[in-house]
Amino acid sequence: MDCSVLCVLVFMVLRKVSSEPWGERRKHEPTFLQTPTNITVNRGEIAVLKCHIRNLGPKVVVWHKGTQDVPLTIGKTIFEQENQIDIKFQQISEDDSNWDLFIKDVQPKHAGTYLCQVTATKLYTHYVTLHVLDNPVTVNEKLTLTGTKYVNQGETIRLMCNVTGVPNMLDGVDWFFQGEPIVTMASYWRDRTSILKHIEGYKYYSELIIDHSSLQDMGMYLCRGPNLKIDSIRVDVLSAGKPIVYRRGSDTGASYSHASGSYSVSVSYLTYIVTAIVIALLLGTYDGSSCEELSVHMGLFIPKDDLRR
Structure with missing residues (x-):
């Protein structure tokens, strides 16, 4: 790197800090929140070095490796030349922020002590020691999608896409609804949809959260990971007049509760279930589901109040 460029950046950092009023600097000195200070990973995995800071204000975060000048x-700017370093910034609250350092395809040469530093009235330093095991871990590549299948209108839909066996999953996964990409900032999803991400070695988790569900959210959701691996799940949103049926008791002699009360297994209910099976067979959707799942499907077509109990 050109030393003159580095000097200019350092000068800008120091100037930004020194321009703060003295009283404000003393009142809001930065502090490091508790995070792991010893990290052990296997060769080839992603190492995540956490640095969570309170009262950072306009000051700048700098990551160093202890043996390097x-x-x-510096901030969100990366100076490492091998394209193995990434910085992930997240504003948690007005006062708290995360500045996590990601090292892709970690190797034994990456082992050592790393410094997360903030320059204020003095130099604040958070130390993280990275240990790298030379034996790589072999994990079968797999993608699974789980979560909410049935939800009442207005409730929250939660779907979890779990990818294992894929190193360096910094690019994450793609979410789709009815074949169209889910973009959280698009007008349809904005202010009620979020995607949370978490990495643990060869495991990557992406959680799709949709608040205030509507009937328009009913349909097929799909998660696409690396190597075009996909998994899908259908979510049914029930209107306020057709609540989910919850089962109580054991499999034998059980009774069923409904929004308007409880009722016993009767001839009318058996007729209801048989009708549900017939409709499911005609639609090609019956796969041996339990009675309550059939009731949910049936409720999408025939209100249970229309049947004589």
């Missing part, structure tokens, strides 16, 4: 990152 040139910083790895």
